[in-house]
Amino acid sequence: MSDRFHKRLWRNAVTMASPAPSTPTLQIVEGLRECPCCGLFQTVPRLKPGHVAYCTRCDAQLARRRRTAPIAAPAAFCIASAALYLALLLTQLLTINVHGRVNTVTILTGPIELAREGFGEIGLIVGLTTLVMPGVVIALMGAILFGASKRHMPDWTPRLMSWYERLREWSMIEVYILGVFVAYTKLIDLAIVDLQAGVFLIAALMITMAATDSTLDVERVWHNRDIREEMEDGQGRKLPVEHVTATDETMPSVTHMLSCHACGLVMAFDHVVPREADMGDCPRCHQILRRRKTKSLTNAAALLVAGIICYIPANLLPVMTYTKMGQPDTSTIIHGVIELWQSGLVPLALLVLFASITVPVLKIISLAVMVLGTWFGQKRGLRPLTKLYRIIDIIGRWSMIDVFMISILVAIVHFNFLANVLADPGVVFFTIVVIVTIFAVHCFDPRSMWDAAGQNGPVDAPLEAQDNSEAGGISRPSHPFPPHDMEPERA
Known part of the structure; x- marks a missing residue:
């Protein structure tokens, strides 16, 4: 909200100083969708209730209609x-x-x-x-x-x-x-x-x-x-809106199109759309339009490093101290899993092991592979990496099981000498790991992997990957974009 407020405040100041020149029309491309995971534009027909449309390249869900009212x-x-x-x-x-x-x-x-x-x-x-x-x-x-x-x-x-x-x-x-x-x-x-x-x-x-x-x-x-009849672009200019269909013979160039991250509406401009520039507000949902997330690699890498640093003390330091009859007993995350296993609660022990140990490690390793692969323009394994991204995006929050368990024990076990439970610094580091890795997943744009590999036509790679390419990190062929990636496909 604050980003949009300051943007409009600046626009109004510029408009008062000098009138905006006339601009061409913005096109709303009906029946076209951009995959949120790989960035491929595809034609999607109007779905009937109970039908689902999936991406032809990475199997991500593009649209879904419910059977219910x-x-x-x-x-x-x-x-x-x-x-x-x-x-x-x-x-x-x-x-x-x-x-x-x-x-x-x-x-x-x-x-x-x-x-x-x-x-x-x-x-x-x-x-x-x-x-x-x-x-x-x-x-x-x-x-x-x-x-x-x-x-x-x-x-x-x-x-x-x-x-x-x-x-x-x-x-x-x-x-x-x-x-x-x-x-x-x-x-x-x-x-x-x-x-x-x-x-x-x-x-x-x-x-x-x-x-x-x-x-x-x-x-x-x-x-x-309803879609507004005109849209205000990033410079505050009013663009008249017209509608075209994805079945027309003359389709807009992929480099001129972007989709709204909130409502999925596909729009085409009369010029090449910059990778991370503010292109105005969506005429349907009023959210800020950008082709890709801003500074995706840098933000994800910074949060990932913070998660790795905190992960070590999160597992070495005790997360709580349990005192019974005056005898304290500290417990780490892995110690809690062992206790559940020894008590015969094997399914619950496996659940806690998966949520508190496996999931954080999986997120850290997976994100590291994705960030480095994007940085160096990795072209292999993009489809399984994209599916893995969707998995870690879903399961990331389940690591909070231990944090919630400790909050309950701390609240209920208060019997002084008889029994008492206190939280320890390990729970702080573990909570930080869970939170920063969730934010790291959100900051990373999986479409950038396909951009850096040259699979989305002439769409630019992330700026960080471009800098690495100039330094000799990525080698590009003179014509890296196959013709079929230049036009929309059918989901």
């Missing part, structure tokens, strides 16, 4: 999610009884106890992902469905759609309930533990929120959105 079905699940969420705020999760002394925990107490022990930043992250973000995304979805039900969709609805896409994965109710189960297995050897109604409310909330997402027909919502 476009507004009624997600609205019903959204209302149910709101009711469950409000009930969850007032309900207990667990009750523990140690020799007649009883403690309870709610979804609010974990972040509060972490803050009291001096881990306020971790408590804030736990509170945001388990308490604030679920409520925010439910409210956003309710507003989106209300706006989409109108005959003429309000201008604020597309903006809320974009924010919903950005914030949805930070609502980690699905991960939190697994943290509850891991905490439960660690507590049953200590005392009498009773599951309260809050646990079942979380499970129900997880189901209803997933059902809301699975029944929302995003394609139908965007097709019902």
Whole structure:
């Protein structure tokens, strides 16, 4: 929002100084999609309910139509999610009884106890992902469905759609309930533990929120959105908008086209579109238009290095200290996995091993290969690397299981000499690893791998890779772009 505000403020200042010259028409290319993972432009017909379109090159999903009612079905699940969420705020999760002394925990107490022990930043992250973000995304979805039900969709609805896409994965109710189960297995050897109604409310909330997402027909919502008759470009000039179809004999050049990252609308300009320049606001959803993410390689590499640095102390330092009858026992992440295995909870031990050990390592190694491959113009294995990118983008947040488990144990096990659980510095480093690697995945643009390999026609490679090429890092043939990559294909 701030980026758009400053951009428009600068435009208005320039416009007052000198009038903008006349400009040619902007073309909206109907029936064309750019793959968000490999950057290939493909013709996609209007889909029937229940049909899905996939990229012909990397198998990424381009479009999907739902069979359910476009507004009624997600609205019903959204209302149910709101009711469950409000009930969850007032309900207990667990009750523990140690020799007649009883403690309870709610979804609010974990972040509060972490803050009291001096881990306020971790408590804030736990509170945001388990308490604030679920409520925010439910409210956003309710507003989106209300706006989409109108005959003429309000201008604020597309903006809320974009924010919903950005914030949805930070609502980690699905991960939190697994943290509850891991905490439960660690507590049953200590005392009498009773599951309260809050646990079942979380499970129900997880189901209803997933059902809301699975029944929302995003394609139908965007097709019902009116497209403005003119667009303001990056220099503040008004471009008249006209519509062409992807089946026309004369198609715009690939170098002149880009797609909106939010709504997928494909547009064609009368000039070559720079790689990372601000091309104005989308005439359908009002989001800033850029061909590729800005400084993708640099940002992803910086966050990746930060994750690698923090990963070592995250595994070596204890994440919590468990004291029983005055005898302290520190625990690292791998020690917690071993305890679950020795207790006979093999499936749960494998789950924690996968989420807390395998996933961070997989993200770090995979991103390192992708960044270096893009930097040096790697041409082999692009398709499996693109699929791997989609996998790590989905599973990255599941590493928060241990963090949520510790927040629950810290909140409920407070019996002084009898039993006590305290968080340790290892949990700080581990949380940093999870967060920065999630941001690293978001910063990296998988299309840049295909650009650097010359698979997207004359589209420029990332600026960092170009600099490396000039230094002798990448060798380019004189005609690296095959003819079939210069025109759109059919999905």
